[in-house]
Amino acid sequence: MKKIKVSAVSYTNTKPFAYGIEHSDILNKIDLVYDIPSDCASKLINNQVDIGLVPVAALLNIPNYQILGNYCIGSVGAVNSVFIFSTKPIEEVKTVRLDPQSRTSNNLAKVLIKNYWKQTPDYILNGEADAFVEIGDRTFGKKQNYSFAYDLGEEWFKFTGLPFAFAVWASNKPIDQSFITEFDAALKLGLDSRDQVLLTLPQRCDFDLHDYLFHKLDFNLTDSKRTSIDKYLELVQKL
Numbered sequence: 001m002k003k004i005k006v007s008a009v010s011y012t013n014t015k016p017f018a019y020g021i022e023h024s025d026i027l028n029k030i031d032l033v034y035d036i037p038s039d040c041a042s043k044l045i046n047n048q049v050d051i052g053l054v055p056v057a058a059l060l061n062i063p064n065y066q067i068l069g070n071y072c073i074g075s076v077g078a079v080n081s082v083f084i085f086s087t088k089p090i091e092e093v094k095t096v097r098l099d100p101q102s103r104t105s106n107n108l109a110k111v112l113i114k115n116y117w118k119q120t121p122d123y124i125l126n127g128e129a130d131a132f133v134e135i136g137d138r139t140f141g142k143k144q145n146y147s148f149a150y151d152l153g154e155e156w157f158k159f160t161g162l163p164f165a166f167a168v169w170a171s172n173k174p175i176d177q178s179f180i181t182e183f184d185a186a187l188k189l190g191l192d193s194r195d196q197v198l199l200t201l202p203q204r205c206d207f208d209l210h211d212y213l214f215h216k217l218d219f220n221l222t223d224s225k226r227t228s229i230d231k232y233l234e235l236v237q238k239l
């Protein structure tokens with residue numbers, strides 16, 4: 001049987017999913033690679049893979065996409081790994097540098113700055129800026145280094161009252177329901193094994209990995225997260 005090509009996020013937030021897949025028979029049915037989120041997106045857009053854990057912002061660029069299963073990378077309020085770091089309050093920020101590894105959070109920053117904080121800074125990709133967006137493991141332990149650290153999961157919750165989904169499992173072609181069911185079961189196994197996953201991670205004193213995997217990240221793709229994705233994508237299209 002031809003293997004299904006899957007691109008998953010290479011950050012700690014995906015370790016539970018990776019553990020579940022790697023400890024399930026489904027591993028024999030897929031070719032699995034780990035990529036930074038922007039590459040998960042481009043690989044699914046360019047049809048280099050069949051399924052990706054893709055930044056939700058990229059869904060706008062995938063014709064006929066299908067969101068698969070019941071799990072995502074999300075949060076209900078603070079996520080603790082998606083920030084705007086700044087030396088000034090957001091109302092005084094004139095330039096914001098975006099994170100090249102991100103698709104969702106760059107746009108989430110723009111949506112919140114426009115609609116919630118009602119500011120109009122310039123956005124740059126390189127160089128010095130008053131503030132910058134950063135996602136993933138590179139943010140661990142950095143919160144304390146900046147006078148202002150805006151957690152974008154938390155700010156989205158304050159703005160909308162909704163949880164958020166940063167990335168979802170999506171395909172660019174129809175996938176058999178039996179495969180999706182088996183894939184979802186593997187993801188659940190991983191979430192149920194988070195205590196074992198934590199034993200495999202290098203411990204750090206500046207960041208609480210247990211709190212991150214159990215309490216900050218919220219992996220259930222609930223109806224309110226689906227509503228939130230629709231609202232977010234609508235606002236991204238109006239940027």
Ligand SMILES: C=C(O[C@@H]1C=C(C(=O)O)C=C[C@H]1O)C(=O)O
Pocket residue numbers: 009011013037038054055056073079081082101102103104105106135136137166167
């Ligand atoms: C919570 C996170 O969610 C992520 C943020 C993404 C983005 O901004 O495009 C994409 C995938 C997820 O890894 C994180 O990376 O810290």
